[in-house]
Amino acid sequence: MPLDDARPPDDSSLLDAYSHAVISVVDRVGPAVVRVERLAEAGRPTGGTGSGVVIAGDGLVLTNSHVVGGGTRMRLTFAEGTSREARVMGDDPDTDLALLRTDLPAGTPAAVLGDSKALRRGQLVVAIGNPLGFESTVTAGVVSALGRSLRATSGRLIDDVIQTDAALNPGNSGGPLVSSTGEVVGINTAMIARAQGICFAVASNTAVVTVSEFIAHGRVRRAHIGIAAETVPLPRRIGLATGAGRRAIRISEVVPGGPAAAAGLLAGDLILSLDGIAVEGADDLVRLLNASRIGKETVVSVLRGGVVETRTLIPVERQPRK
Incomplete structure (x- = not known):
């Protein structure tokens, strides 16, 4: 052209x-x-x-x-x-x-x-x-x-x-x-x-x-397990050995009579996963504790004294804020 x-x-x-x-x-x-x-x-x-x-x-x-x-x-x-x-x-x-x-x-x-x-x-x-x-x-x-x-x-x-x-x-x-x-x-x-x-x-x-x-x-509706927790870094060697991520959440308080207390979780435990899903922070835990987990057995993987343990607990419904 x-x-x-x-x-x-x-x-x-x-x-x-x-x-x-x-x-x-x-x-x-x-x-x-x-x-x-x-x-x-x-x-x-x-x-x-x-x-x-x-x-x-x-x-x-x-x-x-x-x-x-x-x-x-x-x-x-x-x-x-x-x-x-x-x-x-x-x-x-x-x-x-x-x-x-x-x-x-x-x-x-x-x-x-x-x-x-x-x-x-x-x-x-x-x-x-x-x-x-x-x-x-x-x-x-x-x-x-x-x-x-x-x-x-x-x-x-x-x-x-x-x-x-x-x-x-x-x-x-x-x-x-x-x-x-x-x-x-x-x-x-x-x-x-x-x-x-x-x-x-x-x-x-x-x-x-x-x-x-x-x-x-x-x-x-949302579930909760009766703890107060904070996000902490996880040493790389522990992450590699356990298959966890770079962070975990450390339990700072266990509510008496709550699901975590009934399962034997203690202040100082590091929560690594819920039902095999890595928990790298408090936001991950909140996201995983949705309505589908209320009343359902949930396996929690924790690190205590350098040893990985698993506990089974039953989340309950979180009460709405008043």
């Missing part, structure tokens, strides 16, 4: 496709996004505004725990301006998720929770919020990273967090992170303002498990 016939590439079709994808997502999911406002209660002032998303036609709304702020009564404002009161069905600071129930205005659609494990880095995502209660605010970006961990306000690590460069506007916490197919793949939870708009969302797969626990039990 002669050089004179060379033409600059035409990006209009690309831009149109991108715009169409974002507009399609907003049209589909935007009407399901609500403003969430905490109502004043005895001993608790009003405040705590954010966003949420309707996930079921019977009035279930998913938002952040830090938006709920320990309250029990919320006011929801929908995209067309209608307001409804809602009650808190479940509040879990450990995952920064809360579930509300309300009477939906007629015709309010519900968004679909997708499979966050199907996400890929570089994939288009759209963050939608409803901070003013009259119209959705929209930002778009890509999935920057998957499988991140984020420290919740409770101190526990939230696993499988999605990192995206879709900027979050003020008041958008609790709103959905949506894929180009219109499925909710995360609940926007945090933004690091000084890190050039790095934003995070709790994965939808985490939300599915949490919502199931809320519906079944009114809370997220």
Whole structure:
């Protein structure tokens, strides 16, 4: 082809496709996004505004725990301006998720929770919020990273967090992170303002498990074994000899009458593994002690006096904080 016939590439079709994808997502999911406002209660002032998303036609709304702020009564404002009161069905600071129930205005659609494990880095995502209660605010970006961990306000690590460069506007916490197919793949939870708009969302797969626990039990059940512990480095020779990792957790206190005490664990023991899974820190132990271990025999490998021993204990349900 002669050089004179060379033409600059035409990006209009690309831009149109991108715009169409974002507009399609907003049209589909935007009407399901609500403003969430905490109502004043005895001993608790009003405040705590954010966003949420309707996930079921019977009035279930998913938002952040830090938006709920320990309250029990919320006011929801929908995209067309209608307001409804809602009650808190479940509040879990450990995952920064809360579930509300309300009477939906007629015709309010519900968004679909997708499979966050199907996400890929570089994939288009759209963050939608409803901070003013009259119209959705929209930002778009890509999935920057998957499988991140984020420290919740409770101190526990939230696993499988999605990192995206879709900027979050003020008041958008609790709103959905949506894929180009219109499925909710995360609940926007945090933004690091000084890190050039790095934003995070709790994965939808985490939300599915949490919502199931809320519906079944009114809370997220977790196990505990009745110890206080700290993370300590493990000498390399011991790690190699035992198959453990580079760290372990040292028991600093055993609760009398608890599962660990019943199994004969002692202060000073180093916990190396649970059911053969290496425990390299307190976060690992908390992660492994999920609802599936409540009432189930669990084998604990400990190092005591230079000798590896195994003990069997039965974790019990951790009582929620009051």
